[in-house]
Amino acid sequence: MLVQHEEAKLKIIETARSIFSHYGFKKTTMEEIAQATRKGKSSIYYYFENKEDIFKAVVEKEAEEIRTELHKKIADVEDPIERLKIYITVRMRKFNKLTNFYSAIKSDYLSHFEFIEEIRKSYDLDEVKAIAGIIQDGIEKGKFTIDDPQLSAIAIVTAMKGLEVPIFVSKEHGNFEVRLNNLINFLFYGIVKR
Amino acid sequence: MLVQHEEAKLKIIETARSIFSHYGFKKTTMEEIAQATRKGKSSIYYYFENKEDIFKAVVEKEAEEIRTELHKKIADVEDPIERLKIYITVRMRKFNKLTNFYSAIKSDYLSHFEFIEEIRKSYDLDEVKAIAGIIQDGIEKGKFTIDDPQLSAIAIVTAMKGLEVPIFVSKEHGNFEVRLNNLINFLFYGIVKR
DNA sequence: GACTATTTGACGAAAAAGGTCGAATCGTCT
DNA sequence: AGACGATTCGACCTTTTTCGTCAAATAGTC
Numbered sequence: 006m007l008v009q010h011e012e013a014k015l016k017i018i019e020t021a022r023s024i025f026s027h028y029g030f031k032k033t034t035m036e037e038i039a040q041a042t043r044k045g046k047s048s049i050y051y052y053f054e055n056k057e058d059i060f061k062a063v064v065e066k067e068a069e070e071i072r073t074e075l076h077k078k079i080a081d082v083e084d085p086i087e088r089l090k091i092y093i094t095v096r097m098r099k100f101n102k103l104t105n106f107y108s109a110i111k112s113d114y115l116s117h118f119e120f121i122e123e124i125r126k127s128y129d130l131d132e133v134k135a136i137a138g139i140i141q142d143g144i145e146k147g148k149f150t151i152d153d154p155q156l157s158a159i160a161i162v163t164a165m166k167g168l169e170v171p172i173f174v175s176k177e178h179g180n181f182e183v184r185l186n187n188l189i190n191f192l193f194y195g196i197v198k199r
Numbered sequence: 200m201l202v203q204h205e206e207a208k209l210k211i212i213e214t215a216r217s218i219f220s221h222y223g224f225k226k227t228t229m230e231e232i233a234q235a236t237r238k239g240k241s242s243i244y245y246y247f248e249n250k251e252d253i254f255k256a257v258v259e260k261e262a263e264e265i266r267t268e269l270h271k272k273i274a275d276v277e278d279p280i281e282r283l284k285i286y287i288t289v290r291m292r293k294f295n296k297l298t299n300f301y302s303a304i305k306s307d308y309l310s311h312f313e314f315i316e317e318i319r320k321s322y323d324l325d326e327v328k329a330i331a332g333i334i335q336d337g338i339e340k341g342k343f344t345i346d347d348p349q350l351s352a353i354a355i356v357t358a359m360k361g362l363e364v365p366i367f368v369s370k371e372h373g374n375f376e377v378r379l380n381n382l383i384n385f386l387f388y389g390i391v392k393r
Numbered sequence: 394g395a396c397t398a399t400t401t402g403a404c405g406a407a408a409a410a411g412g413t414c415g416a417a418t419c420g421t422c423t
Numbered sequence: 424a425g426a427c428g429a430t431t432c433g434a435c436c437t438t439t440t441t442c443g444t445c446a447a448a449t450a451g452t453c
Binding site: 203245 | 431
């Protein structure tokens with residue numbers, strides 16, 4: 006049965022997730038995952054090629070769930086400032102968890118795990134788009150102002166990420182008193198400059 | 200220099216404590232302890248015989264600290280009921296942490312680590328004495344009443360631990376409305392009966 | 394009862410971890 | 424300077440752990 010099979014796989018992923026998140030990749034053993042799933046170690050290999058494969062599935066599932074949650078929470082909100090706030094909040098709480106999660110694991114294997122970087126990039130692109138969309142919307146609604154009005158929102162966010170382009174959210178609208186590039190630093194890297 | 204030496208030892212203990220408490224005995228490696236202490240692995244062996252030796256030092260230090268904290272917090276308090284409350288509170292919070300800490304680790308090695316049982320017993324004795332002292336004091340000050348006035352306080356506590364002797368704290372004094380044996384269950388095993 | 398899906402124990406190879414040892418380095422005292 | 428103990432560390436050996444494989448056993452279904 007396919008359903009059965011998928012269920013077993015899911016169970017393994019869920020179990021592995023909780024163990025990985027506590028012990029990291031290296032310290033988590035197949036034996037532990039197996040025992041926690043009440044299976045023999047060999048059975049795990051029936052569902053997954055190897056340990057990295059399980060880990061991959063865990064991260065991808067987690068990433069997907071965060072994406073979904075973000076979209077769901079933002080869907081109904083109209084006000085761009087509110088949307089940004091929600092985006093920041095959820096993103097900080099959930100995604101940083103994931104980031105820490107797998108960066109802690111990356112340090113185990115350093116150069117390995119290119120797939121994590123792929124997920125990361127895909128995320129970044131998603132976020133750039135999402136934030137740019139919100140900002141664009143905010144500009145159109147007159148909630149945000151930008152120094153150089155020639156820049157498109159998406160260009161702004163992209164540029165800000167790499168170059169720290171000095172762009173402001175005007176103080177007059179809403180209660181953001183932070184430069185957007187700092188906001189992005191905050192958003193993407195958790196760095197707060199004062 | 201002896202001071203230097205003791206300081207280095209303490210640093211290792213502290214470092215090891217934090218790693219042990221997260222990863223448990225087995226998953227913590229000497230290499231990790233060494234790196235976190237910014238020493239070579241061999242240097243660790245200059246201060247400790249082996250891994251178990253470090254672990255022992257960690258647990259003993261932690262135990263000692265809890266003891267000290269308990270005594271300090273209780274020292275000034277006069278009212279026996281207050282003392283009991285503090286005792287319960289601190290004990291539950293700190294000692295259970297330690298219990299969980301090393302019981303999680305015990306599961307790694309099961310029968311090994313008799314020294315932990317020794318610490319445990321020493322603790323139990325301490326607690327029996329401490330609680331008995333508080334109760335004795337409470338009886339003398341008329342805050343507690345006991346069904347069978349022939350029992351000494353220490354006999355009560357000892358007996359209660361093993362036999363669930365039904366002894367009451369009278370409702371009239373203070374705000375304990377719980378049988379003492381339940382209190383002890385709560386105290387020693389975290390079990391609350393309603 | 395044949396055929397597929399699933400589980401598992403035994404096993405080998407490779408990696409990791411505990412622990413040793415001798416040489417190097419540091420700090421201090423004369 | 425140099426002698427001497429305290430401390431550090433890299434190289435190394437040995438044992439244990441861990442990953443991953445495979446063939447046989449079991450469960451389930453048509």
